[in-house]
Amino acid sequence: DIQMTQSPSSLSASVGDRVTITCQASQDINNYLNWYQQKPGKAPKPLIYDVSNLETGVPSRFSGSGSGTDFTLTISSLQPEDIATYYCQQYDNFPLTFGGGTKVEI
Amino acid sequence: QVQLVQSGAEVKKPGASVKVSCKASGYTFSGYTLHWVRQAPGQRLEWMGWINAGNANTKYSQKFQGRVTITRDTSASTAYMELSSLISEDTAIYYCARGQGFDPWGQGTLVTVSS
Numbered sequence: 001d002i003q004m005t006q007s008p009s010s011l012s013a014s015v016g017d018r019v020t021i022t023c024q025a026s027q028d029i030n031n032y033l034n035w036y037q038q039k040p041g042k043a044p045k046p047l048i049y050d051v052s053n054l055e056t057g058v059p060s061r062f063s064g065s066g067s068g069t070d071f072t073l074t075i076s077s078l079q080p081e082d083i084a085t086y087y088c089q090q091y092d093n094f095p096l097t098f099g100g101g102t103k104v105e106i
Numbered sequence: 107q108v109q110l111v112q113s114g115a116e117v118k119k120p121g122a123s124v125k126v127s128c129k130a131s132g133y134t135f136s137g138y139t140l141h142w143v144r145q146a147p148g149q150r151l152e153w154m155g156w157i158n159a160g161n162a163n164t165k166y167s168q169k170f171q172g173r174v175t176i177t178r179d180t181s182a183s184t185a186y187m188e189l190s191s192l193i194s195e196d197t198a199i200y201y202c203a204r205g206q207g208f209d210p211w212g213q214g215t216l217v218t219v220s221s
Contacts, residue, residue, distance in 0.1 A: 091206065
């Protein structure tokens with residue numbers, strides 16, 4: 001199985017800060033990488049697909065980058081509504097696997 | 107709008123089975139796959155398997171092979187996930203999600219396994 005390792009597991013930042021979350025795959029996943037946002041008590045919400053493509057309605061302060069095994073989710077200016085846990089997920093190989101999550105707090 | 111609505115919370119005893127439903131609306135049900143993902147307390151999201159709602163082909167995670175069965179009823183636009191031989195570690199929220207993009211997700215179904 002492909003292991004997805006996220007770091008950090010949690011972070012605290014101020015409103016307006018630039019926030020960066022990394023996701024490392026245990027092997028090349030051919031850029032089949034999605035990001036999800038999960039708020040407490042809610043289902044995950046798709047944020048970015050295929051490394052860098054924003055889902056409809058996602059604010060432009062979110063961006064994704066990377067290739068091969070190393071990927072990054074960036075929030076350019078953290079807003080209060082961005083408080084959530086973020087997960088990366090690979091869909092190159094079965095079983096599909098998720099990172100351990102990064103909890104973002106203010 | 108596209109929506110997935112899941113069945114309600116369940117409490118089961120160890121060794122029992124649970125069947126969770128996921129009713130789709132707002133799109134052509136048979137045109138997409140449906141995934142099942144679970145989230146145990148404090149754990150990461152865990153993919154269990156998927157079904158092609160058109161031809162009913164399935165793919166399961168090896169971890170759940172033999173214990174999970176995913177089916178669909180096209181006339182009801184509903185997919186089902188049945189997990190058998192439940193143990194306490196199966197206590198989790200179970201989600202369905204549509205297509206390669208996992209968009210949207212159902213609201214989740216809490217399954218509690220307790221004697």
